[in-house]
Amino acid sequence: MATTATRTFARAAFRSTPATSAFKTSSRNTSFSLPRQTFRQQSRRGYASEPAAKSSSTGLILGVGALAIAGGAGYYYYSQGNGSLLSGSASETTGVFVPKQEDYQKVYNEIAALLQEKDDYDDGSYGPVLVRLAWHASGTYDKETGTGGSNGATMRFAPEGDHGANAGLVAARDFLAPVKAKFPWITYSDLWILAGTCAIQEMQGPTIPYRPGRVDKDIAACTPDGRLPDASQGNKHLRGIFYRMGFNDQEIVALSGAHALGRCHADRSGFDGPWTFSPTVVTNEYYKLLLNEKWNWKKWNGPKQYEDKSTKTLMMLPTDMALVSDKAFKQWVDKYAKDEGLFFKDFAAVVTKLFELGVPFDETTQQTPITFKPTA
Ligand code: HEM
Numbered sequence: 001m002a003t004t005a006t007r008t009f010a011r012a013a014f015r016s017t018p019a020t021s022a023f024k025t026s027s028r029n030t031s032f033s034l035p036r037q038t039f040r041q042q043s044r045r046g047y048a049s050e051p052a053a054k055s056s057s058t059g060l061i062l063g064v065g066a067l068a069i070a071g072g073a074g075y076y077y078y079s080q081g082n083g084s085l086l087s088g089s090a091s092e093t094t095g096v097f098v099p100k101q102e103d104y105q106k107v108y109n110e111i112a113a114l115l116q117e118k119d120d121y122d123d124g125s126y127g128p129v130l131v132r133l134a135w136h137a138s139g140t141y142d143k144e145t146g147t148g149g150s151n152g153a154t155m156r157f158a159p160e161g162d163h164g165a166n167a168g169l170v171a172a173r174d175f176l177a178p179v180k181a182k183f184p185w186i187t188y189s190d191l192w193i194l195a196g197t198c199a200i201q202e203m204q205g206p207t208i209p210y211r212p213g214r215v216d217k218d219i220a221a222c223t224p225d226g227r228l229p230d231a232s233q234g235n236k237h238l239r240g241i242f243y244r245m246g247f248n249d250q251e252i253v254a255l256s257g258a259h260a261l262g263r264c265h266a267d268r269s270g271f272d273g274p275w276t277f278s279p280t281v282v283t284n285e286y287y288k289l290l291l292n293e294k295w296n297w298k299k300w301n302g303p304k305q306y307e308d309k310s311t312k313t314l315m316m317l318p319t320d321m322a323l324v325s326d327k328a329f330k331q332w333v334d335k336y337a338k339d340e341g342l343f344f345k346d347f348a349a350v351v352t353k354l355f356e357l358g359v360p361f362d363e364t365t366q367q368t369p370i371t372f373k374p375t376a
Contacts, residue, residue, distance in 0.1 A: 097185050101370050104194065104212060107183050111198045112375040114175065125280040126175050127199035128262025133172035134196025134355060135258065136165065137189070140223040141357035143246045148227060149358015152217035153188035159219065165228040168268035189214030193355045201374045203261065205282030206348035209369030214359055231271060231317040232303060235326040238319055245357060247350070253323055253332035254346040255354065260286040264315060270303045273315035282347075287337035289314065290324050 115127055122128070137155055140148030154160045155169065176195055180188065190212045197208045229241045242252045260283050264271035276285040294309040295316055306316040323329040336343040352369075 099185055099212070103183075103185075104210070104370055105372060107179060107186055107191070107194055108198050108372045109375060110179050110182060111176070111195050112202050114179065115199065115202055118175065121171075122263065123274065123279045125203070126172065127203045127280055129169070129172045130175070130195045130199040131258060131261060133169050134193050134199075136169060136228060137192050138354045138357045139229075139245060140227040141245045142223075142227065143244065146358065147221075148223040150193050150355055151189055151214045151359045152221050153192060153214075154217055154219070154222045156188060156216075157219040157222055160222040163225045163228070165225075165230075168265055186212075187214055187216045189216055196351075196355060197372065200282060200351065201372060203280055203282050206344040207371055207374075208348055208351055208355070209371055211356065211359075211361060211369045213361060229319060231269065231319050233319060233322075235322040235329065238322055245354075247353075249328045250332050250346070251350045251353070253329050253336065254343065254350045256320065256323060257284065257286050257336060257343055257347055258351075259317075259320060260284070264305075264317075266302065271305050271315065271317060272300075272302060273305075273307070273313065275314060275316065275320070277314070282344075284336050284340040284343040286320075287333050287343070290316065290320065290333055291337050295321065 111130075115125060115130075118126055133155075134150070137153060138150040140160075141150075142148050155166055156173070160166065161170070172192075172195070176191060179195075180186070180191055183191075186194070193214065194210060194212075197210045200206070200208055227241070227244075230237060238252055239249070242255075247255070259275045260278070260281070261276075262279050263274035266272040276283065276289060278285060289308070293314070295306040296309055298305050298307040298312075298315070304318060306318075306321060308314040323333050336346070
């Protein structure tokens with residue numbers, strides 16, 4: 001991460017104060033002693049109005065000469081669209097558009113540019129809600145029946161989009177609408193996961209290898225309500241939900257570190273507030289705060305949630321606190337609080353697994369994963 005931090009630091013020197021300055025300022029005045037985080041906050045991307053990333057950063061780490069992606073969803077018959085090849089870098093000889101790695105990087109760059117441009121949302125970034133969209137698309141997976149998962153994008157349809165757990169995710173889907181219009185060859189399922197991948201990387205998180213090949217399914221494939229976790233519950237519920245997807249205790253704790261990002265919205269889940277002081281940067285602060293802060297029940301007219309004793313500005317859900325009250329979970333909280341490198345490594349692995357739940361990669365789609373080059 002050193003390179004990312006250095007690069008971002010260098011760029012940050014030319015930036016104006018981010019739109020989130022009020023939130024960030026309050027974080028600097030707290031009694032929390034977080035040297036790494038402070039550096040990250042100061043050096044994080046600003047999400048302020050600033051020039052789009054230079055075209056020199058559009059290359060792929062794996063090189064542009066890579067093989068064409070031949071996944072099932074990788075074909076786009078341009079006769080079904082508006083007749084134009086908007087991305088334009090693939091062979092046109094057969095009339096079928098076969099996207100290459102460089103085409104997916106273009107989609108990545110477009111999302112990254114939009115993240116920078118649309119900085120007047122929440123804490124200054126749509127990044128967290130994009131991560132949540134990708135997670136809720138994937139987290140419906142049931143390993144017994146093979147149903148749900150990121151293959152299908154069935155949240156587009158009311159039966160699933162209207163599930164209580166998905167409240168507010170329309171903001172993420174609307175954010176991505178112009179990207180889909182510009183690159184009509186990509187499936188919604190691939191786009192949502194690419195967006196989650198992009199958001200994590202652009203918020204200074206670890207590299208998440210990406211494989212395309214998801215197909216969009218129709219309304220009949222919508223999953224039943226109740227497959228995503230209920231934040232008001234405890235350790236048994238967490239294990240029930242995540243074991244169903246095929247995860248173990250360590251992976252449950254690593255995945256939960258995503259709550260370093262974003263916030264709860266009273267008009268969506270009913271809960272309110274952010275988990276950390278840097279909700280647009282991937283860090284291990286969630287674990288540190290879980291261990292080092294004193295958490296009390298919040299006294300308010302809303303669902304039961306915790307607030308930090310020191311500032312009363314942060315929150316934890318009952319499911320978050322289950323990670324420290326359950327011994328098997330807590331040993332991983334301890335590890336990730338101590339070692340951000342370990343958290344980044346395990347987070348990248350478990351998010352990759354999450355984002356591929358229910359995707360039937362077969363021999364023809366077992367291509368080298370794409371490593372997107374971050375623009376931040
Ligand atoms: C462990 C069980 C989990 C529970 C009970 C849970 C619950 C919640 C709730 C209630 C919210 C607030 C939604 C709102 O009001 O806008 C939220 C937000 C969020 N969750 Fe989770 N979550 C869980 C796991 C995860 C996982 C595995 C990820 C990703 C890997 C994740 C990523 C996020 C993000 C990024 C947000 C912020 C969204 C925003 O700022 O709009 N969560 N979660």
